[in-house]
Amino acid sequence: MQIARRMAEAGCQLGPDEIVVTSGCQEALVLSLRTVAQPGDVIAIESPTFYGILQAIESQGMRALEIATDPDTGMAPASLARALKQWPIKACVMMPNFGNPLGHLTPEPRKAELVGLLQAHGVALIEDDVYGELAFDHQRPWAAKAYDGQGEVLYCGSFSKTLGSGLRLGWAAPGRYRERFTYLKYASSQATPTLTTLAVADYLERGGYERFLHATQRRYRLQVRRVIEAVGCHFPAGTRVTRPGGGFVVWVQLPKTEADALVLQERALAAGISIAPGPMFSSHGGYRYCLRLNCALPWSPQTEAALATLGRLAGEQSG
Structure with a gap:
């Protein structure tokens, strides 16, 4: 429930049953990749991108395809459009809010454009939003998932960059892929430690967070x-x-x-x-x-x- 409330601030109206708690964002990313792609598939990424994303793609036997990314505004729609025509891209991974390593913030119209472009080609978007709550002006930017009307965005979040990396508490909102994602989560690690999850939920509910x-x-x-x-x-x-x-x-x-x-x-x-x-x-x-x-x-x-x-x-x- 508490995560769903925080997602609302990112422009995403989700129920608690649409969210899957994970052991950090990295697990959410890997499970998302396994949910929508297979070994050998091409995955579009920002360039440069966080090395953890590269490791996740490589660990699954998939191939990364770098897309031109502006240091201020993020992935270039024109470059992505060309790549979608030239390559059999299966999924796209991006960090539109203060992405690592560029720190870029993708403007809201561009987020909507990128989501629409990927949906037009039937390509799933895996969104890593671990820095989304760290705006210096306290104005939380919307997630790309806020522009998802078809359930094609698999949102990945975490408390690792705010509360602490040692918690290893993340989550995913996999959209229409929830059943497959949940199955893979259960098959790989069954569940996330309950005590940590309850402690963070209580902290959020009391307003300390x-x-x-x-x-x-x-x-x-x-x-x-x-x-x-x-x-x-x-x-x-x-x-x-x-x-x-x-x-x-x-x-x-x-x-x-x-x-x-x-x-x-x-x-x-x-x-x-x-x-x-x-x-x-x-x-x-x-x-x-x-x-x-x-x-x-x-x-x-x-x-x-x-x-x-x-x-x-x-x-x-x-x-």
Whole structure:
């Protein structure tokens, strides 16, 4: 019931019986893929996309097809339309609300357009919306599923990015695929731990979650801003960085294509700094001069010093 109420804020009018609780969003993604596709099928994805999505597709023996994605507005409908004509796409996976790693927010008209385009071709949409509740202005954007009139969108959500990743509590709203999804959930893990589920439900019902969420949004807004400022201060001239309106990741593009994020990762690790290089977010190892920075850790002098070191290393590489 509590999840259904939160889904209403995302523009989705769903009953409790339309929601399946899962062990985190990753399980919801994998089960969604298994529900609508088979090994060998082509799955359209944003480019770049979260490496967990790539792992989920690969683990099921499916093939990822990257679709051009704007750093501000998300997947390009024109690029998706061309791909749908050229490839036997079975499903599409996207993160329209503050997606990882770009932090993009797909405008509402574009969400509706993408949903309609996929439905016109009989292609299911698997929506990963784990960052949807982390808008810096507290205005929760609608899910793509809000524009689904045929039950073709399999929505995947989680409390991992708000309450805590250790809970491993997610959910899916699989639309018309609910029966198949539920069967696969039972066959793979039967159920999600009841105690955790009841504890979170009670927390939501008492109103604690809403207060915690607002504090989290403010904290991430501040931390993302500070990371962006540090990149501008310490990284080489010409570095470009996204400015998301929610979530807690930023995408950094180094100024010269000679830069290699994999080499930078090795040098950063030697200095005790962890980054996610661009090739992790591509099915074919692209974006070698890009990297993703996670801004979720509380800001501290150590964080700024690490970014200064990372910027120096990037400057040495591309200089």
